[in-house]
Amino acid sequence: MDHKNAQHKRRDVLLQVSNLKKYFPIRGGVLNRVVNNVKAVNGVSFNVLRGEVVGLVGESGSGKTTVGRTILRLEEPTSGTIDFDGTDIGKLAKPVMRRYRKRMQIVFQDPYASLNPREKIRTMLGHALAVHNIGTAADRDDRIVALLEQVGLSGDYLDRFPHEFSGGQRQRIGIARALAVEPEFIVADEPVSALDVSIQAQVVNLLDDLKSKFNLTMLFIAHDLAVVEHISDRVVVMYLGRIMEIAPTRTLYRAPNHPYTKALLSAVPSPDIHAKRDRVILTGDIPSPINPPSGCVFRTRCPIAIPDCAQIVPELKEVSPGQFSACIRTAP
Structure with missing residues (x-):
């Protein structure tokens, strides 16, 4: 057209x-x-x-x-x-x-359903980095802390589970997960x-x-x-x-x-x-x-x-x- x-x-x-x-x-x-x-x-x-x-x-x-x-x-x-x-x-x-x-990444609609309730934030974001070979195992925690801070959350949240966060905080975690692999398109x-x-x-x-x-x-x-x-x-x-x-x-x-x-x-x-x-x-x-x-x-x-x-x-x-x-x- x-x-x-x-x-x-x-x-x-x-x-x-x-x-x-x-x-x-x-x-x-x-x-x-x-x-x-x-x-x-x-x-x-x-x-x-x-x-x-x-x-x-x-x-x-x-x-x-x-x-x-x-x-x-x-x-x-x-x-x-x-x-x-x-x-x-x-x-x-x-x-x-x-x-x-x-x-190419996605931020899902439901911040409750899109996060694995059995995984800590450290593990969840660490998986995204590991799958795409971003960083080394030694520096991934630092990268995860930086990601959390970029979406307005504290690095102290690394070892918390999704149920410990509000809906807005969970969506911020979902955004951090999408950003973890440094996408061009979301x-x-x-x-x-x-x-x-x-x-x-x-x-x-x-x-x-x-x-x-x-x-x-x-x-x-x-x-x-x-x-x-x-x-x-x-x-x-x-x-x-x-x-x-x-x-x-x-x-x-x-x-x-x-x-x-x-x-x-x-x-x-x-x-x-x-x-x-x-x-x-x-x-x-x-x-x-x-x-x-x-x-x-x-x-x-x-x-x-x-x-x-x-x-x-x-x-x-x-x-x-x-x-x-x-x-x-x-x-x-």
Whole structure:
């Protein structure tokens, strides 16, 4: 698509996702044959530039977490390409893919489930260093202490177990584990959604500081647009396995184009009590990814849908510099 070549030519592209699909087969019958598919990701294309944070947003069930996991090959892609620094890693054999694990890491959503409750922090972070041959056995404790201090924790915590920490502290440990192998690219999969509101801003600010300090490139997945605004350079909006809009953060929040983006933003509380914002109410639930609507997948909930929306699958088209929208009614 044209938008892939048009986006930010002045900077290097580290990650290029092209027509990515991830279907989960549904089996049934006596022979346990595939009878249908859950179309979790259905033709997604976007890029991430070096040193950039791209926010990936959408309601639950939009496919955003599956995109992140498929990029890292935690899920195998059904089709499409995942070009990381010039190599299509979606087609690499698993032994070869291991070499890229050091360069690509993930911060998981649930800080309670993502840490081994039976391992001390020293052991947990030490494993990450040992697997990728970082440092020597003699200096790993010093490296682990430095990692903890970088995420705002004390080196005195080395011999504690995960249950001895708060949720925010556990997420900081998860971030330290991701940073341990000195990655270039991090997928932050809803890293604050399981935390108290009072702690969320601290973790987002920490990730923002670490991004600048280590020149990290990041895909920040979230359903909360208020959180995404503060850390992202650009935002990708997903709905039911497809991309609805891509835009620089400032543009998206000031002048959203797609009706789905407008609906999401209309629900974000404004700090200005005098600000007037038209509330867009989406009726009904998000359809099943097993049998998504024909044409535009958003049409069944769209306030401006017309009959053509049931027949035409809209392509992402540039509607303003750097802003792309998949809507036959708003795109030129």
